[in-house]
Amino acid sequence: xxxxxxxxxxxxxxxxxxxxxxxxxxxxxxQNEIPEYMSVRMPAVGGCFIQAESEISAIxxxxxxxxxxxxxxTSSSSPGISLKQEGISYLCGAELPCVIVNMVRGGPGLGGxxxxxxxxxxxxxxxxxxxxxxxxxxxxxxxxxxxxxxxxFDKADKYRLPVTILGDGMLGQIMEAVEMPEMxxxxxxxxxxxxxxxxxxxxxxxxxxxxxxxxxxxxxxNHRLFATYEMLKKDEILFEEYKLEDAEIxxxxxxxxxxxxxxxxxxxxxRGIKAGLIRPITLFPFPSTVISxxxxxxxxxxxxxxELSMGQMIxxxxxxxxxxxxxxFFGRVGGNVMLPEHIAEAAEQEVKKNGSCI
Amino acid sequence: xAVVFKKSNMLTDVPFHYCPGCSHGIAHRLVAEALEEISAExxxxxxxxxxxxxxxxxxxxxxxxxxxxxxxxxxATGAKRTHPEKIVFAYQGDGDLASIGTAEIIHAAARxxxxxxxxxxxxxxxxxxxxxxxxxxxGQKSTTSQAGRNVALNGNPIRVxxxxxxxxxxxxxxxxxxxxxxxxxxxxxxxxxxxxxxKSGKGFSLVEMLSTCPTNWGMTAVDSAAFVKNEMTKxxxxxxxxxx
Amino acid sequence: MASITINxxxxxxxxxxxxxxxxxxxxxxxxxxxxxxxxxxxxxxxxCIGCARCAxxxxxxxxxxxx
Numbered sequence: 001x002x003x004x005x006x007x008x009x010x011x012x013x014x015x016x017x018x019x020x021x022x023x024x025x026x027x028x029x030x031q032n033e034i035p036e037y038m039s040v041r042m043p044a045v046g047g048c049f050i051q052a053e054s055e056i057s058a059i060x061x062x063x064x065x066x067x068x069x070x071x072x073x074t075s076s077s078s079p080g081i082s083l084k085q086e087g088i089s090y091l092c093g094a095e096l097p098c099v100i101v102n103m104v105r106g107g108p109g110l111g112g113x114x115x116x117x118x119x120x121x122x123x124x125x126x127x128x129x130x131x132x133x134x135x136x137x138x139x140x141x142x143x144x145x146x147x148x149x150x151x152x153f154d155k156a157d158k159y160r161l162p163v164t165i166l167g168d169g170m171l172g173q174i175m176e177a178v179e180m181p182e183m184x185x186x187x188x189x190x191x192x193x194x195x196x197x198x199x200x201x202x203x204x205x206x207x208x209x210x211x212x213x214x215x216x217x218x219x220x221x222n223h224r225l226f227a228t229y230e231m232l233k234k235d236e237i238l239f240e241e242y243k244l245e246d247a248e249i250x251x252x253x254x255x256x257x258x259x260x261x262x263x264x265x266x267x268x269x270x271r272g273i274k275a276g277l278i279r280p281i282t283l284f285p286f287p288s289t290v291i292s293x294x295x296x297x298x299x300x301x302x303x304x305x306x307e308l309s310m311g312q313m314i315x316x317x318x319x320x321x322x323x324x325x326x327x328x329f330f331g332r333v334g335g336n337v338m339l340p341e342h343i344a345e346a347a348e349q350e351v352k353k354n355g356s357c358i
Numbered sequence: 359x360a361v362v363f364k365k366s367n368m369l370t371d372v373p374f375h376y377c378p379g380c381s382h383g384i385a386h387r388l389v390a391e392a393l394e395e396i397s398a399e400x401x402x403x404x405x406x407x408x409x410x411x412x413x414x415x416x417x418x419x420x421x422x423x424x425x426x427x428x429x430x431x432x433x434a435t436g437a438k439r440t441h442p443e444k445i446v447f448a449y450q451g452d453g454d455l456a457s458i459g460t461a462e463i464i465h466a467a468a469r470x471x472x473x474x475x476x477x478x479x480x481x482x483x484x485x486x487x488x489x490x491x492x493x494x495x496x497g498q499k500s501t502t503s504q505a506g507r508n509v510a511l512n513g514n515p516i517r518v519x520x521x522x523x524x525x526x527x528x529x530x531x532x533x534x535x536x537x538x539x540x541x542x543x544x545x546x547x548x549x550x551x552x553x554x555x556x557k558s559g560k561g562f563s564l565v566e567m568l569s570t571c572p573t574n575w576g577m578t579a580v581d582s583a584a585f586v587k588n589e590m591t592k593x594x595x596x597x598x599x600x601x602x
Numbered sequence: 603m604a605s606i607t608i609n610x611x612x613x614x615x616x617x618x619x620x621x622x623x624x625x626x627x628x629x630x631x632x633x634x635x636x637x638x639x640x641x642x643x644x645x646x647x648x649x650c651i652g653c654a655r656c657a658x659x660x661x662x663x664x665x666x667x668x669x
Contacts, residue, residue, distance in 0.1 A: 363658075373662065583618065
């Protein structure tokens with residue numbers, strides 16, 4: 001049964017239904033409704049809610065709870081996520097499952113509070129120290145955010161790493177009709193023998209740690225983490241293809257910008273320009289193959305990456321296209337959000353530059 | 359003849375890596391004995407800091423988490439709030455607790471988290487080779503206050519127990535010393551009380567232990583103990599600062 | 603009667619036990635252990651009163667006290 005829900009609140013409810021029983025947050029626009037919602041809902045389901053003294057403290061509360069095996073999460077927005085980077089690196093180093101929500105806002109610095117996608121590098125490439133990755137989702141709709149969040153804790157537990165839901169101010173603030181999944185049965189969640197739940201003594205004592213003074217041991221830990229990331233690449237890549245069959249120009253966009261781009265595809269097609277869209281849903285692992293496959297197609301002339309940033313995902317698109325075709329960029333920043341018409345114009349110019357198939 | 363004193367089985371067999379005469383070892387023993395006496399075995403989550411005690415996860419015979427510098431009180435909160443029936447303790451040094459982790463300890467105390475914090479105050483950064491700490495005494499030399507800590511340049515030492523005593527959250531705050539048998543026995547009573555408080559659900563307890571750092575103070579272990587007794591207690595008076 | 607045993611393998615020769623002992627029955631030995639420390643040794647076992655002050659001060663839990 002569909003309900004009209006605000007993005008932030010829907011995501012919070014989906015986390016609870018996905019088994020989250022410990023939330024640690026801090027106020028920052030545009031994600032405030034998540035801690036606000038959790039402050040009421042979490043106690044109601046017998047979970048733990050704390051508004052921490054800082055985002056740094058919150059991510060370390062997540063560390064403490066996750067290390068005991070509890071399904072736990074935090075949410076914030078860009079500046080707060082920057083404060084959490086060290087904690088995130090520790091979570092990855094100690095192989096601890098959790099979920100992090102980032103409702104991205106304009107940056108750098110205090111920036112703005114309107115939507116942006118300028119945390120792509122920080123999230124996908126890793127904003128903390130050391131080699132590590134997270135499973136990163138870029139939902140485009142509130143329903144998709146709910147569905148991804150609902151299963152995010154299962155993924156986090158399966159691969160023992162943080163999962164990030166990379167939204168933006170728009171996704172958090174808009175209201176959409178949402179079908180909320182059933183409450184997961186916590187008793188069916190597999191036991192975590194590695195967790196420091198307090199029962200360990202002697203031989204079966206557990207240690208959650210990311211310190212390895214011996215370089216050989218730390219090197220092996222790094223390789224073990226990257227083996228996990230290879231499994232993500234093999235099994236977890238998600239993307240959407242839209243009207244690629246005869247596309248001569250392919251727009252690559254994720255999140256809410258992909259919805260605007262879809263409208264641009266329709267405008268272009270009405271003007272006789274065969275446009276298509278590739279929408280990454282997982283930002284790590286990045287769907288490179290679908291892009292490189294399209295790049296090999298005869299009629300595809302160029303790729304236009306559209307982001308709410310000065311150009312970040314474009315680099316991964318370029319890597320995937322690998323010089324086969326031209327790659328262009330169109331973006332708005334500061335919290336401005338482009339209209340479909342703007343994207344269509346940018347695409348038309350690219351087509352003119354590259355000569356169309358017609 | 360019966361054994362009247364032996365190593366606690368809440369300590370593993372791993373020998374301590376601490377320097378000769380470093381009172382971290384004494385503090386570890388007190389924590390282990392207190393845990394044993396409240397029969398917490400198999401019911402404990404320990405949080406290790408960053409600092410000399412970062413390797414504490416090798417020494418305490420219980421589940422251990424090693425946590426980012428200064429964040430032990432936050433991790434302890436996350437663990438305790440989700441496992442209220444477990445005994446959770448955070449073991450921290452003065453750099454960890456009173457410098458980078460000041461916000462965490464103040465807010466864990468203000469929230470009155472039902473955890474036990476063991477705070478080792480040896481007035482210096484040990485692991486990193488002897489830099490000035492928030493509790494370094496005025497005039498005390500360190501590698502970053504080589505002419506001696508100077509108020510104009512380096513500010514004044516922080517008295518954690520007194521500071522936290524202004525908060526309503528804590529139920530028990532005591533400063534003890536580990537400089538001679540009498541003071542260690544008093545420290546043992548305080549540690550035991552701090553863990554009893556947690557077990558009975560009373561709330562936030564912290565024991566500040568004035569400790570030695572022979573290597574970085576450039577003194578023998580015996581002289582270091584004397585330094586704690588004669589000099590540090592002048593700036594960091596021993597005693598109970600809260601007990602409700 | 604009372605006595606102590608010192609785990610000389612793990613002792614680091616910090617001498618805190620020596621300064622704590624009211625009967626001065628402990629002294630630093632002449633052999634270095636695997637750690638390269640000259641460990642403490644009981645030199646007057648008969649005078650031990652089992653007060654455990656040495657063990658209380660030992661930072662490495664090397665001393666066991668019998669009584």
